[in-house]
Amino acid sequence: MSIFTMGPAILFCPADRPDRYAKALERADAVILDLEDAVAPENKSAARQALVDNPLDPERTIVRVNPVGTADFTADLRALSSTDYRTIMLAKTEGPEDLSRLSAYAVVALCETALGILNAQVIAGTRNVVAMMWGAEDLVASLGGSSSRRESGTYRDVVRHARSQVLLAAGAYGKVAIDSVYIDIGDHAGLLGESVDAAASGFGAKASIHPGQMPFIRQAFIPTTEQVDRAKNVLAAAEKSAGVFTFEGQMVDEPLLRHARATLARHAPTTTTTP
Template structure:
């Protein structure tokens, strides 16, 4: 199964089945979370909620497998094994592995498309090897779990800017994913009311090369989609640049006073793909 990842991926606690379909309808893909969003005492009920909605008719239709991700608990835990047993009885074949730290962990997920969540020091340092695993289709990074693994207290400073170590992890995961032709997913923005801050961070994710951004509240979806949708002026400029390239017939030329070569043209092509809602070359 090919998983077509849209720009806004919305987390939904797996023990809240009344939210499943609303989350799916309001986002490009829904992440049913069996890990951090569910209290340990409620994980069994969460797995049961995923199974209970399968094949139900009428008010609660089955979630679309190509737009559904299941975040499972870390490999090596008892809950991970129970999560896999649950998934075996579902049509869902795209999973997000929490706290991925080593490529050997991916062997237990053979047959699944895996979004490896690098959110510990070991996971970030091993991101290139994890990205190389054949069943990994994307890497995502997580800021708060990363800082917790380091013994820190917050991923951001008083101004709201990511601390240097978090920025380093973000870049490392992006580079590892793209170097292996895999998708890259930017971390969530936890300050839900701060939509302007989210807009700025999502715009940076687009410009940096992240194919999508995860979010934790439906109000964040529109902001992320807007960041990934080029403006009419950007589309017009991209079309004009590509037309000029065709007319030039040269590898390097000047356009509106600026030097243009292959990488600049690929930027323009990426803008037009986003405008058309097409999946980028490295997508799943």
Template sequence: MTFDLGPALLFCPADRPERFGKALEKADAVILDLEDAVLPSAKASARGNIIDADLDPDRVIVRVNPPGSDEFASDLTMLSQTDFRTVMVAKTESASSLDVFDERFSVIALCETAKGVHAADRIAAHARVVAMMWGAEDLVASLGGTSSRREDGTYRDIARYARSRVLLESGAQGKGAIDAVHIALGDLPGLAAEAADAAASGFAATACIHPDQVQAIRAAYAPDISEVGWARSVLAAAEDERGVFRFEGRMIDEPVLRHARSVLARAGL
């Protein structure tokens, strides 16, 4: 199982069905959210909205409530009445909690608590998991903190650690990694910088919470013409070389060639 839905994943509250189609038009995939975006009193009707949704199942992720919550079992029952098979599990804290999913489902484990980040290696190794995502605000709240970011907008060290750990454990198991949302809606430059760093670091996608954020994410993940040209040239040069070689004043070895292949993959080539 692989994760390849595109770089911009847009959350949409499951109690707003009038937004489902528009969200999917804007983004590479839509995350229909049954958890934090929906009030407890609206969760039952939100499940009905997902059952009734006429959307491409290959581009839909359903975020369910945390394992062990009162709503989780109802979410699973609802999924069996749909064609949606990619599930994001909120506040995943153990690999065993994912055993309820059979081979029909692909799971995106959302590690957004101290327990979840601590268990990221075991969660990433689960057979149903195709990708991991991390969340900053719930993580800091689980530690008793009050803010994931400093006054200048950069992440505090604990958030940076969680981001790195989820990326590393995902990569160690050959799974995709999804970067957290940028909650400052008006800060498109900050989002663009974070998404560019995510793409360069190895994340497969960045989640977002507003359609206006989609283009900044796509642009950040798309390599520019010069990057694509370099990748093509260095890979062509490697066909005539063995082992380490010199190219445009730079030492080239297999890790650098893998970087080049990643650039072309992000460019869709």
């Protein structure tokens, strides 16, 4: 099984807009070339051809394909066979049987329907799944709802439940969890707050829909100098202590040491240039 290393700032790009491919990859840590919702039905054939004719770095590119059982899914796989892309996002993943035709690929399973959320655990345990993502808007649509968020901007309870389900399923099987997009493009404060929560909760990356969102996601996922220094100091103090100890007035045991190690694991310089 491949290991998913893309992120933390992952940007969707319509596959029928090859003029945006290179710019998207310049701004993001990884790009999702989208053959599904971002492409109108009449443009899907052209999108597949653009995917073939305009290659990007396969180590930093995910291709979102249409749901299993559709004619577009079959055509998507045919186009992919002419590329070097080997990481795909399966839209509306609902069970392990959906993944049976994708053994040649590392799969980001996108759970965005009621059935997909209920089956998140068994999906996460499927061998070729390397990451899990969830989708709020399609989920609410599958329930017959009309809005994923309250007027305050916070998620409704059912959506928060789905987010947690996917995160827990991913964590249970050692897979990376990717947080859903923040659709209010101009609300940078809201995006930053949600991204900080995602990173602190255990998500490994966050997907996005606009290049202007990249700096805020990176800011949330890359620890501050103060956080890194504190993590180092906690771990250094642990080397001189046996068992539970007190550090700056806080009780520290193994779970908190693991928090510190996770902070240092996220502390790595990005190789992506941000304008």
